[in-house]
Amino acid sequence: xxxxxxxxxxxxxxxxxxxxxxxxxxxxxxxxxxxxxxxxxxxxxxxxxxxxxxxxxxxxxxxxxxxxxxxxxxxxxxxxxxxxxxxxxxxxxxxxxxxxxxxxxxxxxxxxxxxxxxxxxxxxxxxxxxxxxxxxxxxxxxxxxxxxxxxxxxxxxxxxxxxxxxxxxxxxxxxxxxxxxxxxxxxxxxxxxxxxxxxxxxxxxxxxxxxxxxxxxxxxxxxxxxxxxxxxxxxxxxxxxxxxxxxxxxxxxxxxxxxxxxxxxxxxxxxxxxxxxxxxxxxxxxxxxxxxxxxxxxxxxxxxxxxxxxxxxxxxxxxxxxxxxxxxxxxxxxxxxxxxxxxxxxxxxxxxxxxxxxx
Amino acid sequence: xxxxxxxxxxxxxxxxxxxxxxxxxxxxxxxxxxxxxxxxxxxxxxxxxxxxxxxxxxxxxxxxxxxxxxxxxxxxxxxxxxxxxxxxxxxxxxxxxxxxxxxxxxxxxxxxxxxxxxxxxxxxxxxxxxxxxxxxxxxxxxxxxxxxxxxxxxxxxxxxxxxxxxxxxxxxxxxxxxxxxxxxxxxxxxxxxxxxxxxxxxxxxxxxxxxxxxxxxxxxxxxxxxxxxxxxxxxxxxxxxxxxxxxxxxxxxxxxxxxxxxxxxxxxxxxxxxxxxxxxxxxxxxxxxxxxxxxxxxxxxxxxxxxxxxxxxxxxxxxxxxxxxxxxxxxxxxxxxxxxxxxxxxxxxxxxxxxxxxx
Numbered sequence: 001x002x003x004x005x006x007x008x009x010x011x012x013x014x015x016x017x018x019x020x021x022x023x024x025x026x027x028x029x030x031x032x033x034x035x036x037x038x039x040x041x042x043x044x045x046x047x048x049x050x051x052x053x054x055x056x057x058x059x060x061x062x063x064x065x066x067x068x069x070x071x072x073x074x075x076x077x078x079x080x081x082x083x084x085x086x087x088x089x090x091x092x093x094x095x096x097x098x099x100x101x102x103x104x105x106x107x108x109x110x111x112x113x114x115x116x117x118x119x120x121x122x123x124x125x126x127x128x129x130x131x132x133x134x135x136x137x138x139x140x141x142x143x144x145x146x147x148x149x150x151x152x153x154x155x156x157x158x159x160x161x162x163x164x165x166x167x168x169x170x171x172x173x174x175x176x177x178x179x180x181x182x183x184x185x186x187x188x189x190x191x192x193x194x195x196x197x198x199x200x201x202x203x204x205x206x207x208x209x210x211x212x213x214x215x216x217x218x219x220x221x222x223x224x225x226x227x228x229x230x231x232x233x234x235x236x237x238x239x240x241x242x243x244x245x246x247x248x249x250x251x252x253x254x255x256x257x258x259x260x261x262x263x264x265x266x267x268x269x270x271x272x273x274x275x276x277x278x279x280x281x282x283x284x285x286x287x288x289x290x291x292x293x294x295x296x297x298x299x300x301x302x303x304x305x306x307x308x309x310x311x312x313x314x315x316x317x318x319x320x321x322x323x324x325x326x327x328x329x330x331x332x333x334x335x336x337x338x339x340x341x342x343x344x345x346x347x348x349x350x351x352x353x354x355x356x357x358x359x
Numbered sequence: 360x361x362x363x364x365x366x367x368x369x370x371x372x373x374x375x376x377x378x379x380x381x382x383x384x385x386x387x388x389x390x391x392x393x394x395x396x397x398x399x400x401x402x403x404x405x406x407x408x409x410x411x412x413x414x415x416x417x418x419x420x421x422x423x424x425x426x427x428x429x430x431x432x433x434x435x436x437x438x439x440x441x442x443x444x445x446x447x448x449x450x451x452x453x454x455x456x457x458x459x460x461x462x463x464x465x466x467x468x469x470x471x472x473x474x475x476x477x478x479x480x481x482x483x484x485x486x487x488x489x490x491x492x493x494x495x496x497x498x499x500x501x502x503x504x505x506x507x508x509x510x511x512x513x514x515x516x517x518x519x520x521x522x523x524x525x526x527x528x529x530x531x532x533x534x535x536x537x538x539x540x541x542x543x544x545x546x547x548x549x550x551x552x553x554x555x556x557x558x559x560x561x562x563x564x565x566x567x568x569x570x571x572x573x574x575x576x577x578x579x580x581x582x583x584x585x586x587x588x589x590x591x592x593x594x595x596x597x598x599x600x601x602x603x604x605x606x607x608x609x610x611x612x613x614x615x616x617x618x619x620x621x622x623x624x625x626x627x628x629x630x631x632x633x634x635x636x637x638x639x640x641x642x643x644x645x646x647x648x649x650x651x652x653x654x655x656x657x658x659x660x661x662x663x664x665x666x667x668x669x670x671x672x673x674x675x676x677x678x679x680x681x682x683x684x685x686x687x688x689x690x691x692x693x694x695x696x697x698x699x700x701x702x703x704x705x706x707x708x709x710x711x712x713x714x715x716x717x718x
Binding site (some may be wrong): 024076077079080085086087088090091094095098100106107109110111112122123126129130238245267268270271274294295296297298299307 | 369434435436438439444445446447449450453454457461464466467468469470471473481482485488490597626627629630635652653655656657658
């Protein structure tokens, strides 16, 4: 597909059903409007009265109308929607999508759902009007009405979901979070640590739940008791790692190692350790999650679980293009492997390292 | 402008000249083609023979043809083009453009010119076909033919150019680089440093030249001699800071302070110092440039010159929207202020801190 092949959708063209059961003419009859009006709704045109539009959308949904593949040439665009555009985490994802887009002469349309879990209706209207080749949603999903709107226009979507809970029938690329938590904790156990703290991500995120379950599995298979007291949580930002770090490391019986929910939390923990006069790794070992570029650059360089964000984004882009081209993938959900990257922030515990800060 | 107001450009509509001197019909006559063919070229449609297309482009350029403002409704998109998509530097810029886009119900189309200083023709073809409301180029420019192509379609563009050299007639948002270099160096002089090293960015980048000129101005107005030996350069990545750091700090008469070209270089310098057994700031003070989020998170937190990248990107987005709406700005070039942010990586030199590493 070349960047010059855009053909604006025409609104006077009869359409035939794909997976659905009704033709465009039948939808029009049921709605009491003309076929071109239904077509305008399908193409996200603004010149349809809101009430008519909702009536048509409702009928499209109820009849499971699906535009025939190939009846309209999509624009050479991939829509990429983030829950929030923060930190180099998002940059790793953008780079992956951009890599595939460039190879395929597509461009990437970037949106932020501004903290909402689903993008707003304005975004959906924009998507219907610009008819991208596909949509990639990062850590956010679509509500049922939005899904129906994309499906009826034959616009495929994939969830890039390291959080791990997109629903079974949604095409998704994720990461092996549980294995990552297991590997991080086993590494610390093998170094000789027995009191290992953990900081989770936001409560609702399944990725965080999976990592902590991996942590727990590593402890219990090693015969080390799981202590709820050593488990903290917060969001995925620096500040949460700092706060949880002060709480964990300020205890008289502080842990000798901490597995943090991600690299930014690890940075916050570094700061907390510094304030408490604790050295990394001599007084406390730290293992992060993600392996952002900065993990190599901080002091000491961070031992962390690599989540291949760029490769995951590339896989999501290839999957959505496959769907757009009518190739059905053998499986709708793929989790890419995570792996431990050992650097200087983890070491065996010193004899007697447990105990009050600054002892 | 709402996201639903996209009207695909029609290719059978006569167009009249704006700033240029020829009508579409005159261009068609001169090229020996029909007016709809010229219109197809203007709209980036693929169904025109390449030779015809170049002939029409050449005539559009020669006649200074300019599409009448408002004759075609642009798509609710802003094109954002990066030289390279690297690090959280780019994320700060994306966030700024995204902020304005969201307020205006526009979406952002992201591209990377893959290290080339101008985006490729594929990108230009895509822009002509999708007709964004405006284009923002980050650290990259357009060659004269590309500029003519956008101008003839009345697609405005702005260069977001912290590098500081876009050409006088190009609308651009930059930063006060020289003042930043001056402030960083004055800060170190006021702390008592006299041997101050500096690491520049890539040779061709005017931003780096301006920062080093500011450094030199601070030294000379303080009566401290400029020593070419203490000036290094490299690209804007971590590795360059590490290499230049080893060279500067490994000298027997090493500087007691270093002003680095950006924050990533400062991280590299931190690593070099660590390897040489030098403490920051006790043995060497460091001042960076940019104030990326990570500057606060590293250890010790980095004193740096804040370049307001998000605000610069917001200003670039507002400027290009003003141009799209026919509002002529009072000035084509605005440099936003930089300011020193003092953190823990700079301190007065220790007595006798100069000298061989590890003394």
